[in-house]
Amino acid sequence: MIHSVTDALQLAGQIRPISQSAPLLDMTVVNSTQESWRELLPYRQVAFERWERATRLQHNISAMQLVDAGFEEVQRILERMRPLLLIKPSAEQFERLLSLQKQLQQLQPSYLQYPLWDPMFNIIYPRRRALRRRFRLKAVSLLEPKHREESLQLLLPGADGPQSLSLQLPANTDPSRLAQLINEQLAPLGISLNVENQQAVFECDDQLWQQLQGNLSLSGQGMRLPAGEMHNIRLEELLDWRDPREWRFDSPEMLRQTRAKLERTARRIEHWRQDWQVQKQQVTSNLSQQLGEISLPPVDACFGSQLEALLAQANIGRGHAEDLLK
Template sequence: MVSQVNDLRSAAAGASRQQQVIARPATKTAAVPDNKQPDPLRLSQTLTPEHTRQHSLIQRAQHKVAASRVAEASLNDIGKNLARLSKRVEFAIRAGSASPKITGEIEQLASRMEQRLQQATYKDQPVLSRQLKPVFHGEPRTSFQIKGLDTKRSSPRDETVIFNLARGGANAVPVKLAANATPEQQAMQFRQALNEHGIGVSLNKQRQLVFSANEADWQHLSQKMRVVGQGDRFPAGQPNRVKLDTTEARFEPQTWQIGNDHLRQTLVHTQQMMTQIKSSIQELRTHNQDVMQRIDTINQRNRYLSDKVLDSAEADLSRILPSGDNFSSAFQNLKVQANVHRQTVVSLLSR
């Protein structure tokens, strides 16, 4: 009997030791190394706050790069059509006038470019302004300057400039400028007065005021804005029409005229726009490089993307790219531009 009890105790002790041995591996494997964690792009509720923030940043970067690619593709297409239109106009200038055939071709190209600009959207948001500038956030805006408003010219006395926006209701918008105010101080006063009316204010490299407005406001302001001064920058008395000059030419191909007296002016418009396109494409590429380098800094701290996920992302992207676009080419170009890792490029390009 005593022997049986001892045998039972030995068996129980053995079972207990066996349970402990079985439990240890489970405890040991619970902490999975960082480089074996699941891809954060596929995680949802299981993300920690830090991972969620990284996930959000990566998603935002994906949208920025995707929108930039739409903008660049649109600019390239418009640029090709501008080159064709330029050749037609040059031919008409050499001939002395535009034949009915050339006129029809020019009108067709203008319509095609206008349509391409209207279609330059990402997630139903425009990615190009009428000045063929990239729209990185918000709505397209037109930048302009107010003729006669020289911020570098100092005034010996305080001055109040009153802008009439002609919108109905409270039209008068006073801007108080202190004597001998610096361009930065003047910009701050204009910003405080005009921002609530949807008019942006900044200084350019020459420290001159640059204003901006959305499309609807620009059309109104360019025709209706008036100003009253105190005899220094602007005359006193009755409101006077103020002249607004855009910082870059606006892209309105269907308003370009092709009569004999306007062919050279239309040629100037096409050349201006082609120059603007080159500048905007460079701006887009610089922007993309900055975005990718910032995200690469985050990814350097935590690498989650496995080869299997990368291959899947590449396959997904190759299916969603526009017809004729090649993922391998786009992938290599972006990688070379930003000098970043393959994992980062795929995480930015994939959705």
């Protein structure tokens, strides 16, 4: 029995051709069938476009529901921290604050392997932006003007092993111009540089940041760095006030500042959750409309039954649909 087109082609090379005096099919019927198939193609394309829009909306709803549940947990942790910040904590309360702070840091929900928010509780899905890290080099001042030109040798980790880059810093150049030159030379590596309070602040994505820690080396010519051997450079990550890792509890003043940051964070999250409740109604209504256009089951039906209904409407199988969507 022939099970596939491949089997038919293999047999065609083994069996001698049969002489044929008349066509097996009426060519009028064949042409009519081909024409009908061409007329159906636009409708199938429209069905897939509607299905794609409905699927995207479903993914957004699912992701935002995870964000909402995660923010609810954040609010519970902030509520437990609030009374501990009103007075100087005892040793036991201090340990409790550190534990709650660690729980905030560990809340990192994801959807389809994409993170939903960054360390400052900014939602980054569905844009799927990579997490960004800001840092500076400790004990090295690259923007300090010097009376002689200097060439710095930078050693960075790479996918295929360490890679070397030569930074050319001209003499008698102001910090803003030096920052521009360094930024242009580091841009191909995925590192950017900005000037903040006359200091060089670098930025890269989270993956590169993990590789750079403990693996960044520099050598100079005696101006900004000693000449000769490579020196391992320590990196200091710069944390925003919205990042719980930046919150401190060591003194009454730090407790007061942390309490203010906590309240501002709680208001941001509550505001987002209120907006989401309004948006969810609109998005769900839009999704129901999209599903209605392609004659799929309502929103509360499982996604598998919706997909099966669409495939039946388009008269194709799941494997064929996956190939078309690649």
